Amino acid sequence: MNRVLYRTRIKFCGFTRPGDVRLACELGVDAIGFIFAEGSPRRIEPEEARAMRNALGLFVDAVALFRDNSVDQVREVIRQVRPSMLQFHGSEDDAFCRGFGVPYVKVIPMRGLTSAPHPHALQARYPTAAGFLFDSHDEGELGGSGETFDWSKVPLGMQKPFLLAGGLSADNVFDAIVSTLPWGVDVCSGIEVPGRPGIKDGERMRKFVEEVRRADCYETG
Numbered sequence: 753m754n755r756v757l758y759r760t761r762i763k764f765c766g767f768t769r770p771g772d773v774r775l776a777c778e779l780g781v782d783a784i785g786f787i788f789a790e791g792s793p794r795r796i797e798p799e800e801a802r803a804m805r806n807a808l809g810l811f812v813d814a815v816a817l818f819r820d821n822s823v824d825q826v827r828e829v830i831r832q833v834r835p836s837m838l839q840f841h842g843s844e845d846d847a848f849c850r851g852f853g854v855p856y857v858k859v860i861p862m863r864g865l866t867s868a869p870h871p872h873a874l875q876a877r878y879p880t881a882a883g884f885l886f887d888s889h890d891e892g893e894l895g896g897s898g899e900t901f902d903w904s905k906v907p908l909g910m911q912k913p914f915l916l917a918g919g920l921s922a923d924n925v926f927d928a929i930v931s932t933l934p935w936g937v938d939v940c941s942g943i944e945v946p947g948r949p950g951i952k953d954g955e956r957m958r959k960f961v962e963e964v965r966r967a968d969c970y971e972t973g
């Protein structure tokens with residue numbers, strides 16, 4: 753497949769500082785993720801996210817991440833942050849996810865799977881999802897682990913766009929894209945200062961974007 757002129761979307765996740773958000777936008781990312789999951793070291797309050805949302809560049813989406821949060825918590829984030837997309841990491845079903853009237857992405861935990869999830873089964877379970885995100889954590893675990901999963905388990909023939917996540921960095925995102933041809937890639941710890949969750953590293957962000965663009969210009973034949 754000739755991938756010249758293809759553009760892999762980029763989502764950077766787990767921001768805690770407006771300056772990092774501004775730099776990410778200048779680097780040309782498509783979406784910025786704010787984490788509201790209980791127990792996450794990158795969890796922020798809706799007020800903090802609202803300030804960072806206001807720092808977003810033109811045409812950059814705000815994505816709000818949840819993991820089995822209450823209806824009231826999700827509503828409060830929507831009220832204050834006005835995300836253009838919700839991302840659910842827990843055991844939420846389609847009825848819960850669609851109930852807020854904001855498009856949503858459902859995260860599929862990939863750790864420990866012996867075979868690829870079936871695209872029709874995902875579609876049947878989450879019929880109103882705007883897309884899916886394949887991440888490396890196990891069912892019931894937090895995301896943002898910085899670990900990869902077996903990319904051969906990414907299903908072929910997905911009916912909706914999907915994002916690849918889990919342990920991506922400038923060192924492996926080229927191979928990840930060429931191997932799985934995702935709609936987009938999502939990274940959290942791979943663009944951070946090591947050992948400092950939520951503190952993004954400008955040079956790591958820049959290199960990540962550069963490697964995605966390099967993959968976009970690569971002809972797989």
Ligand SMILES: O=C(O)c1ccccc1NCC(=O)[C@H](O)[C@H](O)COP(=O)(O)O
Nearest residue numbers: 765789792895896898917918919940941
């Ligand atoms: O990052 C967290 O702390 C977190 C906690 C609970 C739910 C989701 C969380 N992060 C979501 C993500 O950012 C993705 O899982 C991420 O793209 C993959 O993380 P990483 O392997 O660190 O790149």
